[in-house]
Amino acid sequence: MKRYGRIIAVKKGKFEEYKKYHSNVWAAHLKKISECNIRNFSIYHKDGLLFSYFEYVGDQFEKDMKELDQDPVTVEWMEIMKNLQEPLATAEKGEYWSLMEEVFHLD
16 A cells, blocks of 8 residues: 655635535546545645545556546546646646655554
């Protein structure tokens, strides 16, 4: 299992809409997330920033993420989210959610 932390901004004035969508995430999208070996997935908000945490339990991360990114329901969900989110100014080229470095963990 590998832990991932990622960060992105919420577009100004869009947080309540973002919360509304996440109060009822589409079942097919949640199913695909699980099928792609993501567990213990959470998103937190503070000061216009979203922090996501998840655990990846598979052994082919790039393959699973490609499958998730190509899933029609996920593509539709992400099109909606792109109207509500924006990558950080410091994001790497082509990066949407920016990966964060884990600096401490305690089980």
